[in-house]
Amino acid sequence: xxxxxxxxxxxxxxxxxxxxxxxxxxxxxxxxxxxxxxxxxxxxxxxxxxxxxxxxxxxxxxxxxxxxxxxxxxxxxxxxxxxxxxxxxxxxxxxxxxxxxxxxxxxxxxxxxxxxxxxxxxxxxxxxxxxxxxxxxxxxxxxxxxxxxxxxxxxxxxxxxxxxxxxxxxxxxxxxxxxxxxxxxxxxxxxxxxxxxxxxxxxxxxxxxxxxxxxxxxxxxxxxxxxxxxxxxxxxxxxxxxxxxxxxxxxxxxxxxxxxxxxxxx
Amino acid sequence: xxxxxxxxxxxxxxxxxxxxxxxxxxxxxxxxxxxxxxxxxxxxxxxxxxxxxxxxxxxxxxxxxxxxxxxxxxxxxxxxxxxxxxxxxxxxxxxxxxxxxxxxxxxxxxxxxxxxxxxxxxxxxxxxxxxxxxxxxxxxxxxxxxxxxxxxxxxxxxxxxxxxxxxxxxxxxxxxxxxxxxxxxxxxxxxxxxxxxxxxxxxxxxxxxxxxxxxxxxxxxxxxxxxxxxxxxxxxxxxxxxxxxxxxxxxxxxxxxxxxxxxxxx
DNA sequence: GCGACGTGTCTAGTATATCGGACAAATAAT
DNA sequence: ATTATTTGTCCGATATACTAGACACGTCGC
Numbered sequence: 001x002x003x004x005x006x007x008x009x010x011x012x013x014x015x016x017x018x019x020x021x022x023x024x025x026x027x028x029x030x031x032x033x034x035x036x037x038x039x040x041x042x043x044x045x046x047x048x049x050x051x052x053x054x055x056x057x058x059x060x061x062x063x064x065x066x067x068x069x070x071x072x073x074x075x076x077x078x079x080x081x082x083x084x085x086x087x088x089x090x091x092x093x094x095x096x097x098x099x100x101x102x103x104x105x106x107x108x109x110x111x112x113x114x115x116x117x118x119x120x121x122x123x124x125x126x127x128x129x130x131x132x133x134x135x136x137x138x139x140x141x142x143x144x145x146x147x148x149x150x151x152x153x154x155x156x157x158x159x160x161x162x163x164x165x166x167x168x169x170x171x172x173x174x175x176x177x178x179x180x181x182x183x184x185x186x187x188x189x190x191x192x193x194x195x196x197x198x199x200x201x202x203x204x205x206x207x208x209x210x211x212x213x214x215x216x217x218x219x220x221x222x223x224x225x226x227x228x229x230x231x232x233x234x235x236x237x238x239x240x241x242x243x244x245x246x247x248x249x250x251x252x253x254x255x256x257x258x259x260x261x262x263x264x265x266x
Numbered sequence: 267x268x269x270x271x272x273x274x275x276x277x278x279x280x281x282x283x284x285x286x287x288x289x290x291x292x293x294x295x296x297x298x299x300x301x302x303x304x305x306x307x308x309x310x311x312x313x314x315x316x317x318x319x320x321x322x323x324x325x326x327x328x329x330x331x332x333x334x335x336x337x338x339x340x341x342x343x344x345x346x347x348x349x350x351x352x353x354x355x356x357x358x359x360x361x362x363x364x365x366x367x368x369x370x371x372x373x374x375x376x377x378x379x380x381x382x383x384x385x386x387x388x389x390x391x392x393x394x395x396x397x398x399x400x401x402x403x404x405x406x407x408x409x410x411x412x413x414x415x416x417x418x419x420x421x422x423x424x425x426x427x428x429x430x431x432x433x434x435x436x437x438x439x440x441x442x443x444x445x446x447x448x449x450x451x452x453x454x455x456x457x458x459x460x461x462x463x464x465x466x467x468x469x470x471x472x473x474x475x476x477x478x479x480x481x482x483x484x485x486x487x488x489x490x491x492x493x494x495x496x497x498x499x500x501x502x503x504x505x506x507x508x509x510x511x512x513x514x515x516x517x518x519x520x521x522x523x524x525x526x527x528x529x530x531x532x
Numbered sequence: 533g534c535g536a537c538g539t540g541t542c543t544a545g546t547a548t549a550t551c552g553g554a555c556a557a558a559t560a561a562t
Numbered sequence: 563a564t565t566a567t568t569t570g571t572c573c574g575a576t577a578t579a580c581t582a583g584a585c586a587c588g589t590c591g592c
Contacts, residue, residue, distance in 0.1 A: 027331070058579090085389070085396075088360045091354040288549095
């Protein structure tokens, strides 16, 4: 008491500077899992604690409970932990809840095998675009993509399709302003983006060149769910110098396969 | 019974659901997710609360937090919830942490495509056997298997392989006595089981007929991890009347493909 | 040898998350 | 129409989960 009072007098603001507010276990868990996912590699408990700003003792407590539940598992011998088997099963349950998911994956596989190109299954997560699964091209200059990394929607061809159920105002409210800034620094005019969405809606597909990066040409086609909404897209990620004839051929293939997966009209 | 014994390991306190004691949020979350997984279908919040023995108000609180975090998502319009996108991504991260996982899945796909039979990727979860992924045969009398359902290890061919790193005492300690009772009521003598494990270890594969049910003949071959341990198996689930010549052919194919996935010596 | 650092476990105290119960609104049953 | 259930939200009280800090131990580097 005297001690802390003295400390406060000597170092004014220390107490408030170290405002590490108490948090619920459930919140810690969510933050922890998200952090582990972003890291994409096993971590030690101490590092996790530092990364998520949680007390070490709390972090040990939570990690140990999650280990028990198989949601995490130890990796190697020096205290690294990563996602566990339960996560695999829960994720599997999520995917396969849609009874048509196996068909979608089969289509993904076949498109990749037949074309030799990179193919992605895409969707939204909140107001960001994510790749749910992908098959990377086998070529020497492979274009690969990370599953689960969140990307601003305006950077993507699929994003234009996935927003096509929204009107202009909804889109304006949905997309954070900074997401219009492309990776190369250019700002994508909002009107242009809205027009691209309208075009995608009308055409039933979307195409974009050198958007997220200078090297890729993306083709995207929607998979309609039972209510006719576009919640998933299939997407080719091609080298930007792919000949036009080939692109047209692949687009036709993509649209045909995607349409065959639609759940409306069976 | 076996099920609740395992459950008790992962979800301490479930069996004594009659006693309504205060619990941590993190425990509720774990119990909730496991319950949802076992249900294998979207549930309403009220039903979840009843199933896991939690107060309604608490359940709402937790479900809403998990919805925010995308670990759950609403399904349909009448308040059903099920696993969310975050689970898919975490599960994906788990699977693909092993850099060879895509090769394993590719092998699974090819085996299924070439043979037309049901193929499974199997492992252990605690002291139970689980199917991590599978490709069901396309035939009219399809033998399908549920991913994630826990099964007593003695019921399975793969189980004999997955225990082959243990000595007899370790196995005796590991397998709950009731797990030796087969689905048809027969008791599998422990000695017989231990001998089968020794045989599997020596042969490098395992074969079992009419074990888990009267209709299937299982062939299992191990995938060795970097330290030479068998933590995964590939497995054919064949109709029990498959001709011997065909079984021999498939076993050879399975062993060859599984061996090509071994991480030791490569 | 020594100090600096990280790890994993434990404990006591308090800020607060959980719980029971009440509520209005919506659905179902009679 | 009336009654009986269920749903989703809110609130005050208190049991306790979370936190700070100490501890013993192992491992560096020098």
